[in-house]
Amino acid sequence: GAGVSQSPSNKVTEKGKDVELRCDPISGHTALYWYRQRLGQGLEFLIYFQGNSAPDKSGLPSDRFSAERTGESVSTLTIQRTQQEDSAVYLCASTGTSGSGFEQFFGPGTRLTVL
Amino acid sequence: SQKIEQNSEALNIQEGKTATLTCNYTNYSPAYLQWYRQDPGRGPVFLLLIRENEKEKRKERLKVTFDTTLKQSLFHITASQPADSATYLCALAFGGYNKLIFGAGTRLAVHP
Numbered sequence: 567g568a569g570v571s572q573s574p575s576n577k578v579t580e581k582g583k584d585v586e587l588r589c590d591p592i593s594g595h596t597a598l599y600w601y602r603q604r605l606g607q608g609l610e611f612l613i614y615f616q617g618n619s620a621p622d623k624s625g626l627p628s629d630r631f632s633a634e635r636t637g638e639s640v641s642t643l644t645i646q647r648t649q650q651e652d653s654a655v656y657l658c659a660s661t662g663t664s665g666s667g668f669e670q671f672f673g674p675g676t677r678l679t680v681l
Numbered sequence: 682s683q684k685i686e687q688n689s690e691a692l693n694i695q696e697g698k699t700a701t702l703t704c705n706y707t708n709y710s711p712a713y714l715q716w717y718r719q720d721p722g723r724g725p726v727f728l729l730l731i732r733e734n735e736k737e738k739r740k741e742r743l744k745v746t747f748d749t750t751l752k753q754s755l756f757h758i759t760a761s762q763p764a765d766s767a768t769y770l771c772a773l774a775f776g777g778y779n780k781l782i783f784g785a786g787t788r789l790a791v792h793p
Contacts, residue, residue, distance in 0.1 A: 570724070601783075608685075608770060608785040609725070622780065657724050668713065668774065670781065672724030 568592070570673035572658050578679045579648055587643045587676045589658030597661040598641050599670060600633055604654045612656075615641060648680045683708050685784035687771060693790045700758040702787045704771035710749045711773035716756050719768045719786065728769075729756075761791045 571590045579585050591598050597616045601609040611625040615635040626632070630648075635641040645652055655677050659670035686705045694700050704714070713732045717725035731738045731747045731754065738745045744757040758765050768788045772781040 599781075606785075608687075609772075609781075609783040611780065611782065614780055659724070668730055669715065669727035670725075672726070674722075674724050 570658055570660055570671050572656075572673035572676050574676060575674065576677045576679075578681065580681050581650060582647055584644065584646045585648055585678065587645075587656050587678070589641045589643070589673060591639070591641070591658070591660030592662060592671055594638070595660035595662035595671070596638050598635055599659045599661075600641070600643050601657040601659065602627075602654045603657055603675070609657060612643070645678075648678075650680045653678055653680045683773070683775070683782055685771065685773060685782060687769075687784040687787045689785060689787070691788040691790055693792065694761055696761060696763060696791055696793050698761055700761045700765065700789055700791070702756040702769050702771075702789065704754040704756065704784055706752050706773055709775065710752065711775050713774050714745075714747055714754050715772045715774070715781065716743075716745055716754075717770045717772060717783075719770055725770055758789075761789075763791045763793050765789060766791050 573588045599614050600612040603609050613633045614622040630646045633643045655675040657672055657675045659672045661670050684707045710733055713730055715730045716728045718728055719725040729738055729740055729745045731745045742759045746755045768786040770783050770786040772783045774781050
């Protein structure tokens with residue numbers, strides 16, 4: 567079946583512009599996560615959605631970052647007034663009830679470059 | 682805060698040998714620990730999960746151990762192949778849901 571998809575795959579923007587990144591989770595997966603990965607570093611948790619519960623936003627680095635998810639479908643991560651330090655790969659993952667129920671299925675990521 | 686340490690230096694081994702990667706953590710022991718593989722330009726792919734009450738887990742050529750006293754997990758790849766070359770990430774889960782804290786990963790290079 568289809569995996570997690572993300573768009574765009576690459577985004578180059580100028581400092582100060584807003585960007586919107588999209589994630590399509592695996593159909594039926596109730597949990598969705600956003601991570602940031604800077605070059606040569608591990609994944610940094612940003613935000614977690616589970617069904618209709620209030621999202622865990624504890625990893626968002628500043629109020630310039632926000633994310634939305636409608637039900638159990640698509641999620642968008644928005645970064646306002648981008649800064650050069652926002653340059654990174656943004657990864658989305660979803661979790662369902664298959665397998666152990668805990669493994670996260672990742673998308674290919676969106677590489678964001680802020681000039 | 683919780684810290685996870687993986688060897689930042691690349692591990693270079695000869696094909697056919699066993700690769701052993703280390704994941705150390707501080708403070709609290711996680712409910713479970715996962716290992717992922719990440720290839721360049723791609724998202725991580727899940728490999729194995731081990732729970733806090735398990736000592737060892739195996740899957741084909743892969744073996745994971747979990748020592749909550751040492752606060753350490755070891756990840757082994759036996760009979761390594763050049764196709765095993767990738768970055769391997771360990772991730773710890775705490776709390777009631779699947780919020781993972783990832784290590785920075787260790788890059789493995791298997792040479793023919």
